[in-house]
Amino acid sequence: MSAQQQPGLTAGQVERITGGQPLGPVPDGQRKFRLALPGDADGGSLVVAWERAALGEAAGRGAGLVVATVELLGAEPAVPAVAVADARRAFALLSRELVPDRRPPPGVAPSADVHTSARLGADVRVGPAAAIGADCVIGDACSIGAGAVIGAGTSIGAGSVIHPGAYVYPGVQLGRRVILHSGSVIGADGFGFVASPDGPLKIEHLGTVTLADDVEVGAGTTIDRGTLGATAVGARTKIDNLVQVGHNVTIGTDCLIAGQSAIGGSTVLGSRVTLAGNAAIADHVVIEDDAVIGALSGVNRRVPAGEFWFGIPAEPRRDWVRRRYLQGRLGEIWDYVKGQRSK
């Protein structure tokens, strides 16, 4: 049903968007093909394949148009094709052409509450029951979804999309084309308390959060404000759902932080760092550029640039593999020791 709502693309459009070359049978130039999964394909479908099995399935189902590398397609594909250098990239480019506009309607909904001192740029959309506080500056072409709350004194760069029910505390700075998904919370207090005879004494957080241009924050993800100074996320870094980012964390550019990961207070991630799902980094740790942390790992010390660490506590993956190998020998070892002792 969703696929049927797609406007679809002609072969010529696919060639232009992907920069690819036509190959195989010539399709009807007027026909629009809808992007589909290989297993759902029919004559009206456009399938992008980066594995031989997917291409075979699409061709077998008579897909109207396929996009793949020439290595996969061969010189004479059985179905109309567009040959590209990188099929995944082609898929991303095509998806961007086809995605429906999910923003609220143009203008400010009557039930939204925009403070009189807030400054809205051109073509800003504000959904029902959204709230924008005093002294906010919202850039051109931003979209503030229904029920989203933008705290006083926050600035949001042009082209950002704040989905319904995202919460931005006062005094936060978001760059251009930032995306906040529903339920994300930017700028809540960090978890800082001092033991005292009267119980935990709260450290108030005077700092802020800065998200640079093109940062995306997943649903339900929480990024705490700095105690002093900022919790800072670098340009183009993408954060998945239900991730916790502690106060005064610094994250570089182009990182990928997968779902349910956690980054402890004052920790520093370099650029192009990848955290797989459920990775957890302790407080005050440094993860250097291009490091990769495996799923479900827990890091409590510095990870050098470019290394792949794994486990709890995390260690270089080769060490973890060695550890697993040795554990797998434990049965033999125990049999040997028992045998010797019984002699």
Added chain:
Amino acid sequence: MSAQQQPGLTAGQVERITGGQPLGPVPDGQRKFRLALPGDADGGSLVVAWERAALGEAAGRGAGLVVATVELLGAEPAVPAVAVADARRAFALLSRELVPDRRPPPGVAPSADVHTSARLGADVRVGPAAAIGADCVIGDACSIGAGAVIGAGTSIGAGSVIHPGAYVYPGVQLGRRVILHSGSVIGADGFGFVASPDGPLKIEHLGTVTLADDVEVGAGTTIDRGTLGATAVGARTKIDNLVQVGHNVTIGTDCLIAGQSAIGGSTVLGSRVTLAGNAAIADHVVIEDDAVIGALSGVNRRVPAGEFWFGIPAEPRRDWVRRRYLQGRLGEIWDYVKGQRSK
């Protein structure tokens, strides 16, 4: 206090609801008993017990009426009783009679924003500041809580309860009697990016989410939409709080997914699968019918039907038990090796 707000039930009502038989002393047929914990019981209390200790405590405190199996009650219980075949089931049935109505008042709150093109069935309730987008179809007797946001083009089956502050992105399909708890987010973009010289290139998600009849989604849980096609949850599957379900996941019927679990993109769960708390399943994995994954486990390969797997990475529980046993022998092994080497 909460218990005092209960209307309570007469012994006759309890018999009818549970299908049980009276046993022991005969209670006042007019008196209404309030469902209570064994430790809080008094003469006005109804206690359901599935353990001997709980029954003893209830009787010792003079509970007005107890519900248990005849095995636990014996032939002549000291307090008025209703004998049932399954006490837990009886408890569930009684709880459903007694639960207060927590929906918003009838009708559409004046501060709600229902798009003129949305179609609402009979007896739909919409709470304050809720938003229902264009072309939505909301079935009879649905409840949309305060501040909930239903994106354009979404359909919700009859009898569903969307709690306050649940967020449904555009174009999602929910079945009948679906429950979404507060803070749940259905249909946000999956985490899909393609590496490029300009940083991660976003793959737009053209697919949807489908939740079948009687699915329940816990507070703060996020279910991402498919890249193409749907992320699909089967009938009667129950998902706890703060769970992450990735794009294009398929979950069968009657599954139980406990809190903070995570299911990676394109993974398939069969029917009647149980994930204990904090279980994590990698991308592109299959968990077959009736499998059980233990708490805090991380699954990275196919789990056969009916098996109980455990650990990180997960393995059949018997293998994990053997591994733990051998690890427990390590002290002895090390002592032996040290002893031999020092000879």
Added chain:
Amino acid sequence: MSAQQQPGLTAGQVERITGGQPLGPVPDGQRKFRLALPGDADGGSLVVAWERAALGEAAGRGAGLVVATVELLGAEPAVPAVAVADARRAFALLSRELVPDRRPPPGVAPSADVHTSARLGADVRVGPAAAIGADCVIGDACSIGAGAVIGAGTSIGAGSVIHPGAYVYPGVQLGRRVILHSGSVIGADGFGFVASPDGPLKIEHLGTVTLADDVEVGAGTTIDRGTLGATAVGARTKIDNLVQVGHNVTIGTDCLIAGQSAIGGSTVLGSRVTLAGNAAIADHVVIEDDAVIGALSGVNRRVPAGEFWFGIPAEPRRDWVRRRYLQGRLGEIWDYVKGQRSK
């Protein structure tokens, strides 16, 4: 930028707030210093230091005023100083003086929906699009943020701050000075189902949640209501972001529960318990007073008072350390066994 918005404090104010004594050069008594990180310090900055390196950095950058212990400062510090007994405590006290007011403006926003039967104390602030249900009792000087939803019959003690988009289900009791951060959900149903031939049969939750005075709940954290009776959190307990607290959990006073932790149903935590990040406690477990559970640990049995447990499954830290030591000997052990066998 955020620091520049601080009003700042004079040296005299710093002495009065911290109870400290002036030491070193005498600062301009009229000048106001802004609290800053050591690395951001200049002549207008107030730096609190609890490590020698931080003090050195602040002094090197010519901080206008430093706060530290006399042990760290020495008798004749190079920069104006205030000597205190506990620098972290001094920092907390100063932060509380300087934190900006992030509440909504005074009064009830026109777009808020306060049920006519709700009783609001003096000086209650209610933000835009917030909803307060029937029969709620909101104490003096409470703040209910934009888009927050307070279910019917809930009571909130004086001085509490409910941040935007926090959700409180009906019939919950919050004490005085409770803080709920955005996206937190208090009182959703616990995860309770009974297997039946027709699929999982829902157990309705008739109980409630009680949060005692001075409890703080982090962003996105979920605390389920009791099946019967209450899920109860003791006074001054602080809970971080994205934590899951199951139904009928009892938590004592002065606990610290770090981010993404999970506490299973009916589990009991004593007082002054610490859970480090991502700790998970199974159902029906008791953690006694003053116990500490390490990060990423999974507890499935009773933890005695004051002990530090670690690992999955968790064990006393000394046992875990021994286990790790022995695992580290596995290479040697294997080499020995191989050597013997090849003889």
